[in-house]
Amino acid sequence: MAEIIVKNGFVIDPARKIDGDVADVAIKDGKIVDKVGSGAKVIDAKGKVVMAGGVDVHAHVAGPKVNVGRLFRPEDKLFKSPMAQDKFRVESGFSIPSTFKTGYDYARMGYAFVMEAAMPPLHSPHVHEEIHDTPIIDEGALPVFGNNWFVMDYLKKGEVENTAAYIAWLIKATKGFGVKLVNPGGTAAWGWGLNCLSLNDPVPYFEITPAEIITGCLKANEYLGLPHSVHIHQNNLGNPGNYQITIDSLKLAEGIKPKNKFGREQVMHSTHIQFHSYKGSNWGDFESGAKEVMDYVNKSKGLTIDLGCVTLDETTTMTADGPFEHHLNGLNHLKWANVDVELETAAGVVPYVYDPNIKVCGIQWAIGLELGLYAKNMDRTFITTDHPNAGPFTRYPRVIKWLMSKKAREATLNSLKHKDKVIDATHIHGIDRELTLYEIAQMTRSGPAKCLGMSNIYGGLAPGMNADVAVFDLNYKNMPSDPEKIEKAFQRAACFIKSGEIVVKDGEVLDHGHKRTVWVNVKMPENPQVKRDIAQSFTKDYTVGIDNYPVRDYLVPHPFVIDVNVEA
């Protein structure tokens, strides 16, 4: 593989506390190195910003519910798809782009790794088929556990070790990455058309509470010492007044210590927290709970969060929180898809328009940004839009613009029909903070990489790390006064090198690169009880054979496997 040197850029690498130093980044054989020979290909980054490839901690980019969204929304393609280019596959879709467009668009923004946020285990071959058809970017996928019958059954009996053994088996069988919980207990209740809206609502039949599921999974995750922590979408998403239950469930992480060999410091990642930071008792007196939530997050070391910023677009909501999507459908009366998955989870999909003319949408927009602006530790606060739920991932540059520019926020605020009501219900108008490029790099690079336990591979520019290098057309010493230029620069990287290959130049994709699927192989002594329980369930309860359940190796042709050894 050729040698490359990115010369004279303003390097921003929070992993090494480098903030805007003019330096060179040398690349050889897909890794970052100290120096290269004089024959190396030179990328001139003079007057531009150089960062590591972006790391997206949470996006729905591959799998059954994403594909339901694509399938049942032909209108998402109409007039919204770019024209195909020679040497590349056809691109289609806006809020739920095709796999090809997903890969190309992330690369255009300089992203190297994306975590598929919710993989139903039964559908894991589907998720991997889509990942396989997504070019350029490295991906992993988090199987969902929060409503799994085995997990609920073991935890009801207080069997953390058995839970851990089951989690280890399932992560390996699905070639997954970690432990995702979505509306723990609530989605299981949805099997009967019910929900768990508080931490103490018992799940029908299983008689276990969401609080017990969360606590048990936190313990099992640390028992295994996985690279990533428990990744949770909390109960009672999207309802006014839910900030209290959000804080209560975050408190469950208190007293649990991180135990792993991957440099991860948190025990809980609370995702798209915007949807969980609502005050008020109904949509009439709906207001921001961002301050209360962030006051708690800022003082708790064991937590990381991602924002889930609303971008005021027409988009497609999709989540394993089946009862929520049914509830949402009752609010907007658009089409509704649902998939209940036997023994494991459920999912729902509903199109949604975050309309700037609607007061609630404006408040949601403000809350997402407030959370980022109230954050004290940017290495624990990450930029997402919960793609595509609060907006498509292609809007990250816009979110960055809003976070970096009060002027841009005020412009959007002024465009809202109910500007005054939004100002009354939120804090955004009074916040003057403007984030720096260094803080943006923390939120999109070093932070999420560390949170995922992969800070030695992604999110930094230290020698030995994966050679994912993005160059953006922004002058660190002389930032543009027009915030639109910030968005534009992050939308299309001036250059993006992925695993040592130049895949994007001047915002255009050049090459399909070499993508990888990252999964975690947990090795632990066999647990005869769990083995027997799994075998029995496949003969009685499932409708597929246990032989045909684990994802076959050929479906993951470019694996990058992280081994985790659990001692007995």
Place this chain on the structure above:
Amino acid sequence: MPKLITQVGCPYCGSSCDDIEVLVSDDGTKILEVHNACIIGTNLFFHANDSTRPMLPRMRQPDGSMKEISFEEAVDWTAKTLLAAKKPLIYGFGSTNCEGMSAVGRVAEKSGAVLDNCASICHGPSFLAIFDNGYPSCTLGEVKNRADVVVFWGCNPMHAHPRHTSRYSIFPRGFFTQKGQMQRTIISIDPRQTDTAKLADIHYMLDQGHDYELFDAFRTVLRGHDIPDVVAGCKKEDIIRGATAMKKARFVMIFFGMGCTHTDGRNHNIDIAISLTRDLNSYTKASIMAMRGHYNIAGPGQVWSWQFGFPYCIDLSKGTHAHMNPGETSSIDLAMRDEVDCFVNVGTDAGAHWPIDAVKHVKKHPFITIDPNYCMASEISDLHIPVRIAGVDEGGVVYRMDNVPIQFKAVLKGLSGVPSDEELFDMIYERMCQLTKTEPVWLAAKEDRKYPVKV
């Protein structure tokens, strides 16, 4: 020693049973016994033993006869024919694996083809309804474990999906349905006294073509309003009895088939069926599912949705973007308007399934069949290219009617020299790239494909 292979997937209907046991001869070339499958599935496995299975492509000669040619020649002819055509139609894919459906995407883009699957003449109206109204559904295990009211609307699984009722919908004892059939109320809605109707607790023998009215009556009763004494030929008290059973159920499951999608009303029938399901969710839990016909006909809907954003009727002829407009870009309509100038029939039998006028139109132009067996389409083709049988001598992913991916395995060694669909499409694609002097687009997958192409 013959070898018993267990948990084999069945290449027949949309039930995609994966509990088949197949006894295979010592050398892995003959199927000796098939256990657990229905009679149709069993016969499909035994078909693979047929010593007259085609092993080489056959090309139509000027005198009308078919002559065996090499795969290289067949690939070359197909590539040239596709490139020469202004608007080829590539159709079928009910009975092959997803690997093939994924590979054909490149061929279709390169040739500016229309890509369509059997849903176009099958559950196409259901897709239209899903675009409009959504699809509250579930996996078949949910039906087995929870459903206590099961509605079969315009479908007859006892014949069309023979093991559906025993594996998923009527008889099995599931986790919350330990009493099996005893615990379930079965409702059949069919103008005919089918074998499924005979099993039902309530059979609505409605007037043919009046499905929409009956759905509407159920919705009206559910919402507490009065209905006429007779609707669609069914008595008011019977309708109230059925509606009450659904409302009081813990989990209602509605299966619908061709009797609902292809009678008067078509997509509107499915639309109101989905609305009924949505209504029921205000009182209890309800789901709906299309009885998909072939073992992997849900596959192209999935694969092409993630590749192009549409499940069927995908027009790539503009070369710049994918476009779907059923009625305009659907196979039969294209054929009837004589808009396509090359036809490729893959893993299905358009010769048997299509209206004869449509077949006559596509027959005016080059007609290629890619299928493991002789069929009506292969016999009227200009070129027939045999491939391995997905599910018998070729593995791969298939999507069951509930869109659950099942990883099928090969039980036999493939016929020597015969490629899989995936390999064949990749060969055609590479040849098209050679002919046009362009670089193939493999994403990252090329070097690790299951069967790298040797060209």
